[in-house]
Amino acid sequence: MALKVVKVVVVAVINTLRKHLVKPLAKQLAKRRIKQTSHFQWGLLAVGVLGFCVPLMAAVLPEDRADILFHSYDGGGLTVNGPSLLARKQVGKSLSVWGKYYVDSLTSATIDVVSSASEYTEERIEQSVGFDFLHDKSTISLGYTNSAENDFVANTYNFGISHSMFGDLTTVSLGFTVGLDDVSSSVDPNLNESAERFKYRLNLSQVITKNMLMSATFETVTDEGFLESPYRRVRFLDPSDASGVGYQSEEYPETRTSHALAVNALYYLPYRAAVKIETRVFTDTWGINAAMYELGYTHPWRKHWIFEVKYRAYTQDQAEFYNDMFNGIDEFIYRARDKELSSLNTTSIGLGASYEFGSKSWRFIDRGSVNLMYDRYQIDYQNFRNETAVGFTPGTEPLYSQTADIVRFFVSVWY
Amino acid sequence: MKHLLLGMAVVLIISGCGIEPWVKPYERANLADPIMSFDRDPSATSYINHVHESRELSRGAESGQGGGCGCN
Numbered sequence: 372m373a374l375k376v377v378k379v380v381v382v383a384v385i386n387t388l389r390k391h392l393v394k395p396l397a398k399q400l401a402k403r404r405i406k407q408t409s410h411f412q413w414g415l416l417a418v419g420v421l422g423f424c425v426p427l428m429a430a431v432l433p434e435d436r437a438d439i440l441f442h443s444y445d446g447g448g449l450t451v452n453g454p455s456l457l458a459r460k461q462v463g464k465s466l467s468v469w470g471k472y473y474v475d476s477l478t479s480a481t482i483d484v485v486s487s488a489s490e491y492t493e494e495r496i497e498q499s500v501g502f503d504f505l506h507d508k509s510t511i512s513l514g515y516t517n518s519a520e521n522d523f524v525a526n527t528y529n530f531g532i533s534h535s536m537f538g539d540l541t542t543v544s545l546g547f548t549v550g551l552d553d554v555s556s557s558v559d560p561n562l563n564e565s566a567e568r569f570k571y572r573l574n575l576s577q578v579i580t581k582n583m584l585m586s587a588t589f590e591t592v593t594d595e596g597f598l599e600s601p602y603r604r605v606r607f608l609d610p611s612d613a614s615g616v617g618y619q620s621e622e623y624p625e626t627r628t629s630h631a632l633a634v635n636a637l638y639y640l641p642y643r644a645a646v647k648i649e650t651r652v653f654t655d656t657w658g659i660n661a662a663m664y665e666l667g668y669t670h671p672w673r674k675h676w677i678f679e680v681k682y683r684a685y686t687q688d689q690a691e692f693y694n695d696m697f698n699g700i701d702e703f704i705y706r707a708r709d710k711e712l713s714s715l716n717t718t719s720i721g722l723g724a725s726y727e728f729g730s731k732s733w734r735f736i737d738r739g740s741v742n743l744m745y746d747r748y749q750i751d752y753q754n755f756r757n758e759t760a761v762g763f764t765p766g767t768e769p770l771y772s773q774t775a776d777i778v779r780f781f782v783s784v785w786y
Numbered sequence: 787m788k789h790l791l792l793g794m795a796v797v798l799i800i801s802g803c804g805i806e807p808w809v810k811p812y813e814r815a816n817l818a819d820p821i822m823s824f825d826r827d828p829s830a831t832s833y834i835n836h837v838h839e840s841r842e843l844s845r846g847a848e849s850g851q852g853g854g855c856g857c858n
Contacts, residue, residue: 438827438829440829442833455829455832455833457828537807538807538811539807540808540809570846576824578814580809581809581816582816582817584817584824588847589847590847631844631845631847633848635824637823639817639819639821639822643819643821645819645821647824651844651847651848653844653846655843655844657843659843661844663844669821671821677821685838685842685844687843687844711841711843717842742827744830746834748837750841777834779830779833779834783827
């Protein structure tokens with residue numbers, strides 16, 4: 372109940388922001404030209420001049436660091452695992468370069484797959500490079516990511532700028548991302564589609580007291596192009612078929628625009644421990660409204676250990692064109708039965724432990740840590756029925772739910 | 787609207803020049819503790835964000851970035 376009240380209030384705030392701030396800004400950015408006296412420029416002017424007025428401490432580049440991570444997801448007939456390598460190194464005084472290599476090895480026998488096809492395996496490889504350039508109190512970031520699987524290639528370009536002000540009490544960041552996707556199909560060689568994605572992000576991080584930090588992020592994402600799965604189908608009542616059910620391909624709108632607002636807070640407790648609160652609300656043009664909150668507690672123990680526990684809850688409404696069972700073929704122009712578009716609730720409980728090691732006397736490594744994190748993730752779909760259940764009239768099967776075990780094991784070194 | 791924004795910018799600029807940090811640098815030991823980071827382990831955060839984004843329809847305003855699908 373409390374979550375619903377929070378959701379209603381914050382969605383109202385988002386709608387107001389969207390009406391008076393985001394729509395004009397998005398319109399200007401979409402036209403790729405910004406008028407001389409636009410609000411956007413006034414905002415940039417204010418941020419820029421503030422930076423020159425206030426006596427500031429210099430911002431810093433991220434630490435030199437490398438991480439090797441093994442991840443595993445197991446739930447709902449889906450197993451995904453693989454390694455991830457991330458390394459960052461400062462070059463000179465002002466530049467920090469980084470690279471990342473990430474693999475998803477996937478074996479899928481999810482309910483979508485077993486109800487229409489057979490189990491399959493595939494691999495996704497993601498490679499990223501980027502740099503951060505520090506100049507006085509500002510950091511400029513550029514990044515590029517290529518993600519490739521047998522039927523989906525995504526190229527993503529990131530640009531960001533952040534500026535520290537008010538004696539490093541406040542950091543403002545702006546981000547812009549362009550994503551270009553190429554979609555094909557392993558069963559239809561003629562399918563060759565594409566999609567474009569644009570992301571606009573504004574972040575404000577603020578020191579509140581000597582024990583408290585807050586951060587607020589607003590992000591708008593627009594998609595245009597082929598947004599549905601080339602494999603997934605919807606089902607509809609079909610009296611002409613012996614089973615009473617017919618199938619046809621999904622059809623999504625070719626555009627989607629979403630807005631998300633996140634507010635996070637960190638509080639340092641008197642006995643060296645930290646409490647974290649994260650909240651996020653979301654709305655989009657497909658009619659999906661969502662809300663998330665997360666509570667976390669971090670507790671160092673003795674010299675080398677850090678333990679973490681967290682609880683996360685998420686709820687979303689379904690897309691306007693989603694239905695578990697349509698009344699007939701071509702009932703609507705747009706149709707979907709992707710379970711992720713259904714109304715759903717998720718909860719997760721996470722535990723983590725880190726052991727820190729190392730010494731300044733080591734030659735190449737300053738310090739390191741060994742980390743293990745485990746999350747128990749529960750998804751309850753509110754309008755997606757278990758089609759594989761037997762003994763039920765189509766459309767009256769029990770609602771589907773799944774539980775997943777998520778493991779992250781990683782070693783980090785600082786040098 | 788333009789005049790309002792211009793006025794707000796001018797007020798911010800003028801007042802900004804005179805703002806004194808209310809948390810002094812020597813009072814930030816707790817804030818500098820690694821446990822007071824929103825994203826202490828970027829690889830782990832990026833991965834769990836990807837897990838959520840693949841199974842929940844909301845997106846944006848997370849701390850991680852990524853591309854591709856890898857979902858079903």
